Amino acid sequence: DAKTTQPPSMDCAEGRAANLPCNHxxxxxxxxxxxxxxxxxxxxxxxxxxxxxxxxxxxxxLIITEDRKSSTLILPHATLRDTAVYYCxxxxxxxxxxxxQLTFGSGTxxxxxx
Amino acid sequence: DTGVSQDPRHKITKRGQNVTFRCDPISEHxxxxxxxxxxxxxxxxxxxFQNEAQLEKSRLLSDRFSAERPKGSFSTLEIQRTExxxxxxxxxASSPTxxxxGYTFGSGTxxxxx
Numbered sequence: 275d276a277k278t279t280q281p282p283s284m285d286c287a288e289g290r291a292a293n294l295p296c297n298h299x300x301x302x303x304x305x306x307x308x309x310x311x312x313x314x315x316x317x318x319x320x321x322x323x324x325x326x327x328x329x330x331x332x333x334x335x336l337i338i339t340e341d342r343k344s345s346t347l348i349l350p351h352a353t354l355r356d357t358a359v360y361y362c363x364x365x366x367x368x369x370x371x372x373x374x375q376l377t378f379g380s381g382t383x384x385x386x387x388x
Numbered sequence: 389d390t391g392v393s394q395d396p397r398h399k400i401t402k403r404g405q406n407v408t409f410r411c412d413p414i415s416e417h418x419x420x421x422x423x424x425x426x427x428x429x430x431x432x433x434x435x436x437f438q439n440e441a442q443l444e445k446s447r448l449l450s451d452r453f454s455a456e457r458p459k460g461s462f463s464t465l466e467i468q469r470t471e472x473x474x475x476x477x478x479x480x481a482s483s484p485t486x487x488x489x490g491y492t493f494g495s496g497t498x499x500x501x502x
Contacts, residue, residue, distance in 0.1 A: 378430030
């Protein structure tokens with residue numbers, strides 16, 4: 275699976291949008307971009323994923339560039355509870371016989387400030 | 389369904405003792421993954437099962453680590469002759485067999501070897 279690069283830390287004011295970037299310049303055509311977050315002392319939580327179109331759900335929006343070499347996770351109105359480590363991961367679809375495990379990097383520590 | 393359950397949440401053991409952790413995945417998920425996470429790092433893949441078959445175990449850290457999923461439902465991870473370096477969070481995740489959906493992680497078992 276392709277490698278991703280994220281800034282180690284970011285701050286965001288409460289109520290403002292948090293924009294978390296991720297570079298994945300070696301992404302393959304069948305690899306999806308996934309975002310997870312991990313709040314202290316909990317397991318990672320799935321947020322959103324996408325292939326090439328922008329995606330939105332109740333938690334966040336995912337913007338993927340046209341060349342698919344980078345993406346941005348947007349939390350539209352950050353709250354203190356959004357303080358967490360955010361992981362950007364690329365992975366091909368699960369298929370029989372392949373592990374397709376998620377490979378985590380170090381992620382971005384997002385701190386939402388009051 | 390209450391998601392992925394892990395037991396115990398915390399375990400303190402003396403060096404040299406054996407420990408066993410349990411994971412109960414989401415009932416309709418055929419795949420089950422074990423990860424280890426040390427302080428300040430992202431989760432590290434250890435092994436995975438599809439139903440009761442362990443299809444990837446080369447990433448287990450040593451022969452002191454073993455995992456089972458005897459009836460394709462819950463799974464156990466055992467560490468024999470624990471060492472201080474085994475102190476970490478052990479995470480379990482489950483997913484359907486195919487497709488592009490995200491994994492669901494449990495809250496983890498935090499192991500401290502003294």
